[in-house]
Amino acid sequence: MRPCAEHAQVAAGFRCDGCERLLCEDCIEESYRLLLCRHCGERALPLEDHQPATRQAREKTRVQTAPYTLKDALVFPFRGTGLYILVAAFVIKFGANFVPFFILRLKVTILVSALIAALQFHIVRATIRGENELDNWPDFTDWSELMKDLLAWLVLEGSFQVMIGMFLGVGLLSGFVGFEPSLPAALLFATVLWVGTGFQIIGYGVVASYSSWHLFMLHLHLRGFRQTFGDAIRFSNLIFFLRGAIFLSQAVLAYIPILGFMCSLLLELYFIFMVAHLSGLLFRKHEAYFDQLYLS
Numbered sequence: 508m509r510p511c512a513e514h515a516q517v518a519a520g521f522r523c524d525g526c527e528r529l530l531c532e533d534c535i536e537e538s539y540r541l542l543l544c545r546h547c548g549e550r551a552l553p554l555e556d557h558q559p560a561t562r563q564a565r566e567k568t569r570v571q572t573a574p575y576t577l578k579d580a581l582v583f584p585f586r587g588t589g590l591y592i593l594v595a596a597f598v599i600k601f602g603a604n605f606v607p608f609f610i611l612r613l614k615v616t617i618l619v620s621a622l623i624a625a626l627q628f629h630i631v632r633a634t635i636r637g638e639n640e641l642d643n644w645p646d647f648t649d650w651s652e653l654m655k656d657l658l659a660w661l662v663l664e665g666s667f668q669v670m671i672g673m674f675l676g677v678g679l680l681s682g683f684v685g686f687e688p689s690l691p692a693a694l695l696f697a698t699v700l701w702v703g704t705g706f707q708i709i710g711y712g713v714v715a716s717y718s719s720w721h722l723f724m725l726h727l728h729l730r731g732f733r734q735t736f737g738d739a740i741r742f743s744n745l746i747f748f749l750r751g752a753i754f755l756s757q758a759v760l761a762y763i764p765i766l767g768f769m770c771s772l773l774l775e776l777y778f779i780f781m782v783a784h785l786s787g788l789l790f791r792k793h794e795a796y797f798d799q800l801y802l803s
């Protein structure tokens with residue numbers, strides 16, 4: 508241990524760029540952007556290269572290492588502004604079902620999809636930044652950003668639907684998937700769903716952190732999946748079971764008129780929030796690794 512110049516019994520974590528003293532936590536202060544030596548006011552630099560050197564980076568490390576349990580994550584949609592956004596999204600999505608005329612309803616559906624896409628990437632980005640609750644609304648005024656998000660979202664959600672569609676189509680045609688589902692067919696179907704879920708968990712974070720084009724780098728997703736020490740798998744499992752539980756609940760709710768529909772819609776929105784939040788958590792936790800994987 509290298510001791511602090513002022514406090515001999517405390518380990519130093521920094522060295523001053525001016526007076527060159529070794530400094531402990533008590534001997535530095537955070538300015539708006541940098542960490543400063545308390546003795547001379549010059550910049551204090553961390554002794555270890557991988558330690559955060561700015562106030563923002565320290566703030567981020569604090570959030571990354573702060574305890575955030577699964578229970579905390581599961582109530583994310585109900586915290587802070589999130590609850591208002593959830594209610595607003597519910598009203599918009601519910602109302603969209605009562606729009607008269609086919610063409611008008613189609614237009615409204617596209618608009619609602621764009622809003623949901625923007626909301627999801629907003630959640631992913633806020634989560635990666637280190638926010639554990641939403642504190643503002645998505646920016647719905649930047650149309651080019653909105654359209655970019657919508658296109659990426661269509662690829663993410665569309666590829667999932669296409670995978671299921673292809674499985675059912677090929678399965679039905681070949682007779683592998685009968686109208687009486689067999690165990691192997693059910694297992695294979697679950698596998699398809701799981702792979703699609705994993706793609707989404709990685710995909711949302713990739714689009715939010717880098718670009719829509721990174722979505723197509725499947726070989727990197729695979730490597731990222733293996734290298735997050737089981738976190739990508741754990742988060743995919745969680746979303747996979749959540750999707751299953753919500754799907755089964757919705758099947759039951761379908762028998763209850765209106766109220767059942769409203770509950771189904773709420774569950775769907777809860778799921779939309781959770782996919783984005785969990786993907787954000789994965790990328791926040793392994794940000795350094797993903798940066799290296801996708802940007803080098």
Ligand SMILES: [Zn+2]
Pocket residue numbers: 523524525526527528544545546547548549
């Ligand atoms: Zn100094």
Ligand SMILES: [Zn+2]
Pocket residue numbers: 511512513514517530531532533534
């Ligand atoms: Zn000290």
